[in-house]
């Protein structure tokens with residue numbers, strides 16, 4: 001099992017992920033993606049979009065604004081219940097997320113912390129104040145006046161941007177039931193203690209689907225989506241089956257809106273943690289919007305003319321958690337010719353670059369020209385192809401291994417004779433002679 005420090009170090013060293021605002025000493029709970037990281041992240045997001053939207057007849061996309069009318073968050077229950085337990089140490093006055101001070105539930109009390117002898121991570125004492133509920137919505141002000149009338153929130157989830165557009169979509173494209181609306185985008189949570197690399201951050205990216213169904217069909221649709229989620233994780237993200245675990249979330253731990261939730265957990269270097277969740281949200285959201293807005297959220301069945309407020313199944317993915325699961329799976333240290341190497345065994349569909357093209361020698365004009373030609377051919381065919389003529393071949397291989405490039409193509413003197421190149425495989429390090437047109 002890879003260690004988190006190794007992954008963090010590789011991500012920084014090779015330009016995948018940097019600490020947010022690092023040049024100014026950082027900004028807690030934020031992360032910036034570098035040239036390699038953005039390729040990986042976008043490939044994951046595009047693969048999700050293709051699998052759940054483009055390749056299906058029953059899914060449609062939306063892309064809503066991050067700033068939404070603040071009534072959205074009142075209706076959804078976020079202003080009242082989107083909170084984490086916060087506790088202050090009375091000795092050193094540092095604040096912590098109470099349930100992270102040991103093996104506690106989110107409803108942990110001061111008495112429980114005290115009797116479990118949960119020590120302050122900062123000063124080591126056990127002298128806790130009462131546990132308070134800390135609302136995680138980020139507040140901001142819209143326009144030139146900063147008072148209560150201009151208060152707005154950065155969205156706490158992308159889901160609400162879907163629900164608030166339900167009626168727009170039904171009125172414009174009138175899809176058959178069941179159908180899903182999908183959205184990818186940023187969401188914000190003012191986490192008390194962001195931690196574990198990109199796993200728990202204050203600004204992150206979600207990929208969510210609200211799948212609208214007839215109320216009495218929710219169970220079969222839940223089960224179908226669960227199968228699709230497994231298929232996506234195992235056969236598109238290529239995560240190992242034995243690292244994925246279903247957790248049927250008991251009622252007391254479920255979000256306020258959910259009647260059934262399955263968390264898909266993954267064996268991360270930090271332990272078994274939530275990768276994504278699929279929740280049955282009933283008609284909670286649409287009914288709330290109907291009440292708060294006064295607008296009718298009913299759907300009229302095309303055949304029977306029956307009207308009803310649809311129920312919803314929500315598969316919800318966090319992009320960064322998927323990035324971390326993919327990196328955890330790919331990270332590997334092994335030995336080649338007696339020396340150790342770090343290699344990212346990323347699947348072809350997710351690797352930032354599919355090929356790296358090099359000339360054997362940089363100072364031979366005819367090799368450079370031929371290599372440029374091969375590079376242009378592959379780039380036209382695959383798009384994500386990189387060029388490297390730095391250092392010696394061995395160093396280039398090590399670098400490409402670390403960023404997960406599946407194949408390195410080397411142009412040498414033989415290429416000039418017969419249009420074949422050396423193709424070196426990342427995982428086996430085996431080299432083959434291949435005709436350029438067969439790449």
Ligand SMILES: [Zn+2]
Pocket residue numbers: 089090091092093094120121122123124125
């Ligand atoms: Zn303390």
